[in-house]
Amino acid sequence: MTETVPHHRVAIIGSGFAGIGMAVRLTQAGLRDFVILERADGMGGTWRDNSYPGAACDVPSHLYSFSFALNPDWSRTFSPQPEIWEYMKRVAGEHGVDRHVRYDSDVRTARWEPEANRWRIETSSGTVTAQFLVSGAGPLADPTYPDIKGLDSFEGRLFHSAEWDHDHDLTGRKVAVIGTGASAIQFVPRIQPLVGKLSLFQRTAPWVMFRHDRDITKAESWLYRNVPGAQQVARKSIYWGRETYILGFAKNPRLLGVVERLGRANINRSVRDPELRRKLTPTFRAGCKRILMSNDYYPALARPNVDVVTDGITEVRANSVVTRDSSGRETEHEVDTIILGTGFQVTDPPIAHRVYDSSGRSLAEHWGSDVQAFRGTTVNGFPNAFVLAGPNTGLGHTSQVFMIEAQIRYTMQALKFACKNRVDRLEPRPEAQRAYNEMVHRSMRGTVWVTGGCDSWYLNEQGRNTTLWPTFTWNFALRTRWFDPHNYNLRRAPGGRRPSRVPEGAAT
Amino acid sequence: MAIRHVGQAQELRVRSADGTRLHVEVRGPSDGPTVVLSHCWSTSLASWGPVVRDLDPDLRVVLYDQRGHGRSQTPLTRAGYGPEKLADDLCAVLEATVPSGRKAVVAGHSMGGMTIMASGPRATFKEKVGAVLLTNTGCTELADRATAIPLPGALGRLGSRAFLTTPLPLGPANAGSANVLRFLVMGKRSSPAAKRLCARLVHGCASVPRSEWGRVITQLHLDDSVREIAVPTFVVGGEEDKLTPPWHARHIGGLVQNPVEVRIIPGLGHMGPLEAPGTLADLLGKLVASHIS
Numbered sequence: 001m002t003e004t005v006p007h008h009r010v011a012i013i014g015s016g017f018a019g020i021g022m023a024v025r026l027t028q029a030g031l032r033d034f035v036i037l038e039r040a041d042g043m044g045g046t047w048r049d050n051s052y053p054g055a056a057c058d059v060p061s062h063l064y065s066f067s068f069a070l071n072p073d074w075s076r077t078f079s080p081q082p083e084i085w086e087y088m089k090r091v092a093g094e095h096g097v098d099r100h101v102r103y104d105s106d107v108r109t110a111r112w113e114p115e116a117n118r119w120r121i122e123t124s125s126g127t128v129t130a131q132f133l134v135s136g137a138g139p140l141a142d143p144t145y146p147d148i149k150g151l152d153s154f155e156g157r158l159f160h161s162a163e164w165d166h167d168h169d170l171t172g173r174k175v176a177v178i179g180t181g182a183s184a185i186q187f188v189p190r191i192q193p194l195v196g197k198l199s200l201f202q203r204t205a206p207w208v209m210f211r212h213d214r215d216i217t218k219a220e221s222w223l224y225r226n227v228p229g230a231q232q233v234a235r236k237s238i239y240w241g242r243e244t245y246i247l248g249f250a251k252n253p254r255l256l257g258v259v260e261r262l263g264r265a266n267i268n269r270s271v272r273d274p275e276l277r278r279k280l281t282p283t284f285r286a287g288c289k290r291i292l293m294s295n296d297y298y299p300a301l302a303r304p305n306v307d308v309v310t311d312g313i314t315e316v317r318a319n320s321v322v323t324r325d326s327s328g329r330e331t332e333h334e335v336d337t338i339i340l341g342t343g344f345q346v347t348d349p350p351i352a353h354r355v356y357d358s359s360g361r362s363l364a365e366h367w368g369s370d371v372q373a374f375r376g377t378t379v380n381g382f383p384n385a386f387v388l389a390g391p392n393t394g395l396g397h398t399s400q401v402f403m404i405e406a407q408i409r410y411t412m413q414a415l416k417f418a419c420k421n422r423v424d425r426l427e428p429r430p431e432a433q434r435a436y437n438e439m440v441h442r443s444m445r446g447t448v449w450v451t452g453g454c455d456s457w458y459l460n461e462q463g464r465n466t467t468l469w470p471t472f473t474w475n476f477a478l479r480t481r482w483f484d485p486h487n488y489n490l491r492r493a494p495g496g497r498r499p500s501r502v503p504e505g506a507a508t
Numbered sequence: 509m510a511i512r513h514v515g516q517a518q519e520l521r522v523r524s525a526d527g528t529r530l531h532v533e534v535r536g537p538s539d540g541p542t543v544v545l546s547h548c549w550s551t552s553l554a555s556w557g558p559v560v561r562d563l564d565p566d567l568r569v570v571l572y573d574q575r576g577h578g579r580s581q582t583p584l585t586r587a588g589y590g591p592e593k594l595a596d597d598l599c600a601v602l603e604a605t606v607p608s609g610r611k612a613v614v615a616g617h618s619m620g621g622m623t624i625m626a627s628g629p630r631a632t633f634k635e636k637v638g639a640v641l642l643t644n645t646g647c648t649e650l651a652d653r654a655t656a657i658p659l660p661g662a663l664g665r666l667g668s669r670a671f672l673t674t675p676l677p678l679g680p681a682n683a684g685s686a687n688v689l690r691f692l693v694m695g696k697r698s699s700p701a702a703k704r705l706c707a708r709l710v711h712g713c714a715s716v717p718r719s720e721w722g723r724v725i726t727q728l729h730l731d732d733s734v735r736e737i738a739v740p741t742f743v744v745g746g747e748e749d750k751l752t753p754p755w756h757a758r759h760i761g762g763l764v765q766n767p768v769e770v771r772i773i774p775g776l777g778h779m780g781p782l783e784a785p786g787t788l789a790d791l792l793g794k795l796v797a798s799h800i801s
Contacts, residue, residue: 069585087584090526090527095585226715227715228715228716
């Protein structure tokens with residue numbers, strides 16, 4: 001049986017900030033022949049999935065949004081998830097992006113076919129082929145389940161914060177929350193007043209800052225709707241304010257002592273009990289793990305129905321969680337609901353196990369534990385593929401959307417270069433990729449993420465930070481501002497004229 | 509005087525095709541014949557208020573705020589503005605408010621008329637609309653034919669363009685701006701109350717969406733789409749209208765398939781629903797009586 005496989009110029013995986021942003025830019029450039037492969041039945045990615053109570057961004061909304069779609073109507077400085085999700089859907093809707101989305105299409109494999117010069121992508125809803133592959137799968141896509149003995153023998157309700165069970169009424173329940181990361185500190189204060197008993201299992205205490213979250217005033221909103229450029233001024237001010245954090249994170253971690261003082265003050269303000277204060281005070285340099293922001297996290301933990309457990313979990317039984325303290329004494333905590341706030345598979349992204357080069361090696365095998373790309377976006381051995389929110393493009397201090405947009409701009413430049421010069425295949429040269437990553441890891445030396453004395457989700461098994469961009473984000477934006485053909489192996493389209501700006505010997 | 513329409517609005521939130529949320533108000537008996545009113549650039553659904561007050565209380569009146577106006581959402585990007593988006597919004601409102609199998613009379617003032625004309629080819633429009641009233645509107649050459657800025661030739665055209673597209677923040681309404689607006693958009697003998705209402709409405713519209721819509725209006729070419737309107741169409745023009753001079757009304761009357769009448773009202777400026785509400789209410793009543801009852 002022969003089936004016709006739909007072919008597109010560009011296939012985009014995922015419809016979160018990266019996928020929608022890429023699609024909008026393609027549309028604006030006049031390219032309509034693209035498809036978005038979305039595993040769920042709606043757009044939004046991470047901001048669709050993470051609907052737990054209290055979900056919000058921890059970068060001010062004016063900055064945590066697309067540069068080309070400023071929203072004068074944000075309700076708060078740190079907008080809640082429903083608003084961000086709606087914002088994304090509206091941006092997509094206004095540009096007609098939704099027409100290009102193929103829903104319920106979970107990418108199972110994507111293979112490079114050199115003879116046909118295309119990617120063959122098998123999805124749960126059939127096969128498509130595309131000349132260019134853009135992965136917008138993102139690092140916060142797939143939840144991590146902790147490897148705890150007996151977790152599957154638990155007889156109560158168990159779910160991950162990214163797959164929140166809204167039908168499960170928590171009123172009066174005995175709830176265990178495992179993890180104290182960015183998600184947990186947002187939902188814990190929301191569920192604490194409901195539950196009967198909350199046991200919070202903490203491995204490492206995070207630094208939690210006071211959050212200047214407030215309603216956007218009518219006056220501000222009026223200004224943004226009436227004075228062109230006013231919102232850009234607000235956005236840029238936040239951007240440059242946030243960039244100064246890098247001085248502490250990357251340039252001189254000793255400056256973070258100020259942050260630590262603020263963190264301690266935040267604890268002391270809400271927590272009276274010296275024992276609890278001790279448990280909640282982190283023992284590592286602020287910034288080594290993501291700095292969290294909440295005004296109601298510590299007050300919630302100080303309530304009598306909350307128990308902060310710092311002993312390690314040894315196993316989960318049918319109706320309880322068992323911990324063992326340093327003297328070897330076991331304690332059984334009776335619970336009927338377990339909520340995992342254990343984060344995402346960041347350093348080993350599942351999408352890398354599904355993308356294969358021409359010889360059948362997956363991107364994950366190719367990388368091993370040393371995840372790397374050229375300019376965070378392209379990977380040697382994987383031609384015509386672009387990874388948005390790829391290796392070393394993550395951030396701990398400012399808006400991820402800024403980085404994603406920089407990568408999108410770079411990808412667009414590459415595509416435009418290919419079209420103008422009749423190049424039909426581009427792949428970063430191995431030496432360029434090597435040099436780039438050496439540069440990244442040189443910049444990483446001395447930053448708080450590798451010297452701060454903590455084990456975070458930013459680090460791979462060897463303790464190398466393959467996740468974060470190590471310096472100012474404008475530095476990344478400048479590096480991805482223009483496409484750099486001399487760092488690429490290029491192939492002219494058969495029958496095409498010689499590319500005008502391709503250096504001698506570059507075509508393979 | 510029938511004023512029973514005031515103060516009994518049922519408020520709806522309708523999603524347009526691209527997800528933009530529109531504020532819709534429905535007034536009057538739920539089983540009455542439906543009239544849908546689409547307002548003009550830089551005001552809100554309140555600009556139809558004087559007409560609604562004069563309408564037969566047995567009519568079911570649907571009002572909505574155009575996107576970027578009143579209580580509807582403002583587009584996030586330039587891609588959210590355009591005649592197709594106006595048509596999307598009207599069709600979404602028709603889908604949400606006109607009972608299946610029934611038809612409505614739709615009336616549009618200025619940009620509201622452009623909305624109706626842009627919707628001409630839409631299936632929803634053909635299915636749900638029984639008759640059309642267009643007042644003070646145009647479908648092409650809007651900046652070129654406007655005479656609001658009293659400068660000769662090309663300067664006047666540039667002036668009209670600037671008037672439409674400049675995002676000048678207006679601040680609170682005041683007597684000075686009311687007089688300027690009266691000069692630009694209303695007839696010489698407009699009542700002081702209409703003048704004040706006009707200023708209040710215009711000042712209530714944010715300048716960024718106002719300029720974006722102004723840009724759309726200067727680039728509008730809807731002739732082909734107007735030719736698709738097959739239902740009976742009544743066109744009203746104002747003799748003293750400087751934004752959409754009577755030429756537009758006659759032009760539209762020549763394009764629609766089934767023109768009932770093109771009426772140029774002496775002394776009328778651009779703000780038909782504020783300046784001649786009685787006449788428009790009357791015409792609406794007659795269209796309802798002869799085409800959808």
